Amino acid sequence: MDKSANKFLKFFEEQNSKMYFFISIALVLVIGCFTAFSMTTSYAVSIDDKVVGYVSSTESYHTALNTVQAEVETETGIEISSSYNKLEITPSHKLFVDTLTTDELTAIIGSKVDWLTAGALLNINNGEIQFALASVEDGQAILDELKAEAVQNQQGALIKSVSFLEDVSLEVVNVRIEQLENKDNVLAQIRAGKEAIKTHTVEEGESLWLIAHNNDLTVKELQELNPSLKSDLLQIGQELSLSKLVPLVSVVVTKEVTLEEKIAYSTEYKESAKLFKGETQTVTAGVEGKKLVTYEVKEANGTALEKEMIDEVVLSQPVTAVVNKGTATAAIASRSSGVTAGTGALNWPKTGKITSPYGTRSRGFHNGIDIAAKTGDRISAAAGGKVVLASWSGGYGNCILIDHGNGMKTRYAHLSGYNVKVGDIVTRGEQIGRAGNTGNSTGPHLHFEVIVNGKTKNPINYLN
Ligand SMILES: [Zn+2]
Numbered sequence: 001m002d003k004s005a006n007k008f009l010k011f012f013e014e015q016n017s018k019m020y021f022f023i024s025i026a027l028v029l030v031i032g033c034f035t036a037f038s039m040t041t042s043y044a045v046s047i048d049d050k051v052v053g054y055v056s057s058t059e060s061y062h063t064a065l066n067t068v069q070a071e072v073e074t075e076t077g078i079e080i081s082s083s084y085n086k087l088e089i090t091p092s093h094k095l096f097v098d099t100l101t102t103d104e105l106t107a108i109i110g111s112k113v114d115w116l117t118a119g120a121l122l123n124i125n126n127g128e129i130q131f132a133l134a135s136v137e138d139g140q141a142i143l144d145e146l147k148a149e150a151v152q153n154q155q156g157a158l159i160k161s162v163s164f165l166e167d168v169s170l171e172v173v174n175v176r177i178e179q180l181e182n183k184d185n186v187l188a189q190i191r192a193g194k195e196a197i198k199t200h201t202v203e204e205g206e207s208l209w210l211i212a213h214n215n216d217l218t219v220k221e222l223q224e225l226n227p228s229l230k231s232d233l234l235q236i237g238q239e240l241s242l243s244k245l246v247p248l249v250s251v252v253v254t255k256e257v258t259l260e261e262k263i264a265y266s267t268e269y270k271e272s273a274k275l276f277k278g279e280t281q282t283v284t285a286g287v288e289g290k291k292l293v294t295y296e297v298k299e300a301n302g303t304a305l306e307k308e309m310i311d312e313v314v315l316s317q318p319v320t321a322v323v324n325k326g327t328a329t330a331a332i333a334s335r336s337s338g339v340t341a342g343t344g345a346l347n348w349p350k351t352g353k354i355t356s357p358y359g360t361r362s363r364g365f366h367n368g369i370d371i372a373a374k375t376g377d378r379i380s381a382a383a384g385g386k387v388v389l390a391s392w393s394g395g396y397g398n399c400i401l402i403d404h405g406n407g408m409k410t411r412y413a414h415l416s417g418y419n420v421k422v423g424d425i426v427t428r429g430e431q432i433g434r435a436g437n438t439g440n441s442t443g444p445h446l447h448f449e450v451i452v453n454g455k456t457k458n459p460i461n462y463l464n
Contacts, residue, residue: 041091041092041093042054042055042056042091042092042094042097042099043055043056043057043058043061043089043090043091043092044089044090044091044092045061045087045088045089045100045105045108046086046087046088046089046090047085047086047087047108047109047112047113048085048086049086049088052108052112053099053100053104053105053108054092054094054097054098054099054100055089055099055100055102055105056099058089060100060101060102060105061089061105063102063106064102064103064105064106064109065087065109067102067106068106068109068110068113069115071110072115072177076177078117078134078177078180079117079118080115080116080117080177081115081116081117081118081174082115082116082174083113083114083115083116084113084114084115084116084176084178085112085113085114087109087113114176114177114178115176115177115178116174116175116176116177117134117174117175117177117180118172118174119132119133119134119135119173119174119175119180120132120133120134120135120136120138120139120170120171120172120173120175121133121139121170121171121173121175122139122142122143122168122169122170122186123167123168123169123170123171124166124167124168124190124248124249125166125167126167129248131181131186131189132175132176132179132180132181133175133180133181133183133186134180134183136170136172138183138186139170139183140170141183142183142186142187142190143164143168143170145187146164146187146190146249146251147162147251149251150162150251150253150301150302151253154253154255156257156258157255157256157257157297158255158256158257159253159254159255160254160255160256160296161252161253161254162251162252162253162254163251163252163254164249164250164251164252165249165250165251165252165300166248166249166250168249189248190247190248190249191247192245192247193245193246193247193248194245194246194248197243198215198241198242198243198244199239199240199241199242199243200215200239200240200242201237201238201239201240202234202235202236202237202238202239202240203236204236206234207234208222208223208229208234211234211240211242215242216303217242217244221244222240222242225240225241225242225243225244226240226241246301247301250300250301251300251301252298252299252300252305253298253299253300254296254297254298255296255297255299256294256295256296256297256310257294257295257297258292258293258294258295258311259292259293259295260290260291260292260293260315261290261291261292261293262288262289262290262291263288263289263290263291263314263317263318264288264318265286265287265288265289265318265319265320265321266286266318266320266321267286267320267321267322267323268320268321268322268323269323269324269325270283270322270323270324270325271324271325271326271327272324272325272326272327272328273326273327273328273345274324274326274328274345274464275324275325275326275327275328275345275383275384275428276326276328276329276345276383276384276404276405276406276408277326277327277328277329277405277406278326278405278406279325279326279383279384279385279404279405279428280323280324280325280326280384281323281324281326281384281427281428282321282322282323282324283322283323283324284319284320284321284322285319285321286318286319286320286321287318287319288318289314289315289316289317289318289319290314290315290316291312291313291314291315292312292313292315293309293311293312294309294310294311294312295307295308295309295310296308296310326345328345329406345383345462345464346382346383346410346450346459346462346463346464347380347381347382347383347428347429347463347464348371348382348463348464349371349379349380349381349382349410349412349446349448350371350373350377350378350379350380350435350446350448351371352371352372352373352446353371353372354369354370354371354372354460355370355371355372355445356369356370357369357458357460358456358457358458358459358460359458367449367456368411368413368447368448368449368450368456368459369447369448369458369459369460370445370446370447370448371445371446371448372445373435373444373445373446374435374444375416375434375435375436375437375444376416376417376434376435376436377434377435377444377446378431378434378435379400379412379415379431379432379433379434379435379446380429380430380431380432381402381410381426381427381428381429381430381432382402382404382410382428382448382450382462382463383402383404383408383410383428384404384425384426384427384428385402385403385404385405385408385409385410385425385426386402386403386423386424386425386426387400387401387402387420387421387422387423387424387425387426387432388401388402388403388409388422389401389422390418390420390421390422390424390432390433391422392438392439393413393439394439394440395439395440396411396413396414396439396440396447397413397414397415397436397437397438397439397440397441398413398414398415398416398417398418398433398436398438398439399411399412399413399414399415399439400412400415400418400420400432400433402426402432407452407453407454408450408451408452409450409451409452410448410449410450410451411447411448411449411451412432412433412446412447412448413439413446413447413448413449414435414436414437414438414439414441414444414445414446414447415433415434415435415436415438415446416433416434416435416436416437416438416444417433417434417436418432418433418434419431419432419433419434420432420433450462
């Protein structure tokens with residue numbers, strides 16, 4: 001080798017060794033850093049995107065998770081499908097972090113995580129109310145029970161369909177173990193229902209009974225809802241609470257019901273001059289007919305929503321009533337105004353011999369007729385009317401006065417007893433009292449007066 005070549009080689013060797021040196025340094029640094037880095041790797045455990053702690057290994061995390069799940073499954077007897085909360089483990093390269101022990105992580109997961117199991121949700125009103133159940137079968141059993149209950153007391157009715165008023169659905173989903181409910185408990189909650197807040201402002205003419213009746217409450221329930229109500233006295237404008245519990249679902253039953261109903265009879269009126277105006281006399285009594293009517297009824301929790309008649313079978317036709325209607329007035333019924341005998345509008349209160357006629361007699365003016373009678377004989381109303389007096393009346397003794405309207409009254413005196421009292425409405429021929437010998441009387445007889453517009457008239461002109 002020549003000198004220059006040697007020199008070059010030496011230079012090259014120097015350069016090379018320098019490079020090797022630098023490469024070695026760099027390698028040491030890289031390996032060192034990598035080692036330091038890998039030695040400080042830990043794992044962040046997060047629940048719902050929130051870090052709850054760090055663990056040194058993934059095994060620790062899985063052990064903690066399995067421990068909690070096994071505990072929950074043993075405790076509840078329910079198989080866990082997954083966690084309700086979002087659980088994550090991610091590597092972390094933070095230096096100098098405190099890591100949790102497996103037991104510590106187990107405790108954290110146990111207290112913060114809720115679990116899901118395969119079950120079903122019972123949704124009422126599009127999920128407004130939800131119940132978590134162990135299975136769809138449980139949900140179906142609840143709905144079946146509610147329907148069975150609704151048709152239980154429908155004897156005689158033909159059930160056409162049973163459904164729910166609300167939107168009710170069952171969904172197969174994972175449900176939170178924490179929210180899982182027993183089916184009997186859910187059934188009880190549905191039946192117990194929720195409070196429907198309602199108030200009523202008292203209007204004129206309303207009573208507690210009417211308000212209660214109109215709102216499907218009893219008076220007692222209404223009073224319980226309004227403890228401040230001390231008496232039945234209501235004031236117009238007063239606010240009453242009508243809040244009551246209504247079930248969470250309303251079972252709609254559509255049914256056919258057949259009822260026996262009455263058919264009203266019509267009344268045919270015939271004019272009669274033998275009766276006073278306003279007076280009536282039944283010739284033929286009306287008889288109601290009967291029919292079988294079939295309705296299709298739709299009701300929700302027992303309250304009718306719709307009722308439609310679908311069939312009608314007449315069992316018996318009604319019998320038309322025939323009623324005589326009076327046209328006579330006190331004036332035209334009188335013989336003195338030209339009406340012939342026997343067409344008078346008054347019935348004899350007692351048949352018998354006239355022992356003393358109407359008019360002037362030795363002892364003075366006789367303002368009625370005396371009809372022979374024995375004590376206790378039946379005395380009847382000469383026409384229909386209202387009893388305006390039934391008591392002792394001086395010389396008349398026991399006396400009855402009947403107002404027939406149209407200015408006409410009749411008086412019955414010297415009675416031994418009464419069958420009516422003041423205010424009674426009597427019909428023509430009805431017994432009003434018993435003949436006697438009371439007051440200014442010398443023997444049992446009936447003293448009978450006809451009074452028209454305040455003046456006595458001769459009864460003979462009015463009697464038929
Ligand atoms: Zn007399």
